[in-house]
Amino acid sequence: MDADTIELGIRATPGDRAQILPLENSEPPNSDTYNFSQRQEFSLSPVDGGRDAWLFLAAAFMVETLVWGFPFAYGVFQEHYSTHAPFAGSRNIAVIGTCAMGVMYLSAPLVFDxxxxFPKIQRPAIGAGLVTMCLGLGLSSLSETTTHLIITQGVFYAIGGSLVYSPTILFMNEWFIQKKGFAFGIMWAGTGLGGVIIPILLQFLLSKHGFRTTLRVWVIVLFICIAPLTYFLKPRLPLSQSSHTRRFDLSFLTSRAFLLLQTGNVIEGLGYFVPSIYLPTYALTLGASTALSALTVIIFNVASVFGCVFMGTIIDKYHVTTCILLSTIGSTIGVFVIWGLASSLPVLFAFCIVYGLFAGCFTSTYPGVMHTVQREKASVDPCMVFACLAAGRGIGNVACGPLSEALVRSRVWMGEAGGAYGSGYGSLVVFTGLTAMLGGLGFVDV
Structure with a gap:
C-alpha cells in the first residue's frame, strides 16, 4: 500500500494525549516514507480545567458581557429615545432592543448549522461578526427615525453579535463536559455584569453627549475589548479535515421532553424582558431621578450574575425540572407580590433583586435541557438543542416588544388598584407574572 493512501486514526490515551496511528486494518507504511516506530503525536488541552480552559472561559465571559450586555441594558436607551429628539413620541421604540436580542436568538439554528x-469558518466568523456589530452601531449613530435604529442598532448589531457568540458556544461544548452547567453559568453571568457596568457608562454618555456620541464611543470600546479576546476563543479539538456535509439529527424536535421544555421556554421569554425594558420608566413615575431609574436595571443585572452562577452550579447536580421549578416559583412570587404591590422605590429595588436572582438564571438551565434530550437519543448534537432553545427564547423576545407596547397603552386598572397594578403598568405586571408561572411547564411530566 502506498504511504500516501494510508488511513490514519486517532486514539486517546488515559492522559487525554492523542496519537495519530494507522488504523488496525491498514498495512504498515513503507519504511522509506514513514518510520513506524516514530509515532506522530499531538496533545489535547485538559477538559473541564487547566490553563487553556480557564482562559477560554474568561474570554467567553467577556464576550458575553459585551455582546449581550449592551442590548440587555437597552432600558437606558429606551428612556432616552422616548424623551429626546428626534425620537420622542415615536412608536416601536421598545422594538429596537427586543429586535437586537430576538434576531440573535432566532438566527441561532441557522448560524450553528x-x-x-463548515468548521474552518468558525474562528473567522468571530472577526467578521465584530466588524458587523461595529458597523451597525456606527450607522445607528446617524439615524433620524426609529426605523433606522431598528435596522442598525437592532438587526445589524444582532447579525454581528450572533457571528461572534455562536462559535463561542460551540467551543464551550468542547472545553467543558462534566462542568458544562457551571461553565455556562459563569459565561451567562457576563450578561448580568454587562448590565451593571454598561448602563452606568451609557447613562453618563447619553446625559452629557447624546445618543450619537454615545454609540460611537461604544463602537470603539467594543472593538478594543473584543479584538484581543479572539486569540483565546478557539476550539479544543482539531478541526475535521473531512469535506463531507454533516447531517444533524433533528428528531428531538418532536420528543415529548423537548416539546414541554421548549414550550415553557418560549412562554417564559414572552414576559422575561418586560421588566428590564420598563423598570426605568416605571421608577420615574415613583419620583425617581434619572440616575435612580437606571439603578433598577443595574440591581436586576447584579442579582442575575449570582443567579446564573448558582443555577449553573446546581444544574450539574439536579434534574433540570427541579431547577426550572425553583426559578419559576421565585420569579412568579416576585412579580405578582413584590412588583405588583410596589408603590415606593425601596420595594421596587427589592423586586429587582428577587427577579434577577430567579428569572435571570432561567437560561442557565439550558445545559440540563441539553443533557435530558441527549439522554433520550445519544445521536443528538447538544449544540443544536441549544440553538433551538435560543430560537424559542427569541420568539418570545421579538413578540415581547409589540405586545408590551400594546399592554402599556391599554392603561387598565389605572387609578383603580394599589401599587403597580393601578399605575398604568398593571397589565405588564400580570402578563409578566403569568408567563413566568407558565415557564415552568416542563416540570409537568419530563
Whole structure:
C-alpha cells in the first residue's frame, strides 16, 4: 500500500494525549516514507480545567458581557429615545432592543448549522461578526427615525453579535463536559455584569453627549475589548479535515421532553424582558431621578450574575425540572407580590433583586435541557438543542416588544388598584407574572 493512501486514526490515551496511528486494518507504511516506530503525536488541552480552559472561559465571559450586555441594558436607551429628539413620541421604540436580542436568538439554528457544516469558518466568523456589530452601531449613530435604529442598532448589531457568540458556544461544548452547567453559568453571568457596568457608562454618555456620541464611543470600546479576546476563543479539538456535509439529527424536535421544555421556554421569554425594558420608566413615575431609574436595571443585572452562577452550579447536580421549578416559583412570587404591590422605590429595588436572582438564571438551565434530550437519543448534537432553545427564547423576545407596547397603552386598572397594578403598568405586571408561572411547564411530566 502506498504511504500516501494510508488511513490514519486517532486514539486517546488515559492522559487525554492523542496519537495519530494507522488504523488496525491498514498495512504498515513503507519504511522509506514513514518510520513506524516514530509515532506522530499531538496533545489535547485538559477538559473541564487547566490553563487553556480557564482562559477560554474568561474570554467567553467577556464576550458575553459585551455582546449581550449592551442590548440587555437597552432600558437606558429606551428612556432616552422616548424623551429626546428626534425620537420622542415615536412608536416601536421598545422594538429596537427586543429586535437586537430576538434576531440573535432566532438566527441561532441557522448560524450553528452553517458553522458546523463548515468548521474552518468558525474562528473567522468571530472577526467578521465584530466588524458587523461595529458597523451597525456606527450607522445607528446617524439615524433620524426609529426605523433606522431598528435596522442598525437592532438587526445589524444582532447579525454581528450572533457571528461572534455562536462559535463561542460551540467551543464551550468542547472545553467543558462534566462542568458544562457551571461553565455556562459563569459565561451567562457576563450578561448580568454587562448590565451593571454598561448602563452606568451609557447613562453618563447619553446625559452629557447624546445618543450619537454615545454609540460611537461604544463602537470603539467594543472593538478594543473584543479584538484581543479572539486569540483565546478557539476550539479544543482539531478541526475535521473531512469535506463531507454533516447531517444533524433533528428528531428531538418532536420528543415529548423537548416539546414541554421548549414550550415553557418560549412562554417564559414572552414576559422575561418586560421588566428590564420598563423598570426605568416605571421608577420615574415613583419620583425617581434619572440616575435612580437606571439603578433598577443595574440591581436586576447584579442579582442575575449570582443567579446564573448558582443555577449553573446546581444544574450539574439536579434534574433540570427541579431547577426550572425553583426559578419559576421565585420569579412568579416576585412579580405578582413584590412588583405588583410596589408603590415606593425601596420595594421596587427589592423586586429587582428577587427577579434577577430567579428569572435571570432561567437560561442557565439550558445545559440540563441539553443533557435530558441527549439522554433520550445519544445521536443528538447538544449544540443544536441549544440553538433551538435560543430560537424559542427569541420568539418570545421579538413578540415581547409589540405586545408590551400594546399592554402599556391599554392603561387598565389605572387609578383603580394599589401599587403597580393601578399605575398604568398593571397589565405588564400580570402578563409578566403569568408567563413566568407558565415557564415552568416542563416540570409537568419530563
Amino acid at each position: 452553517l458553522l458546523q457544516r
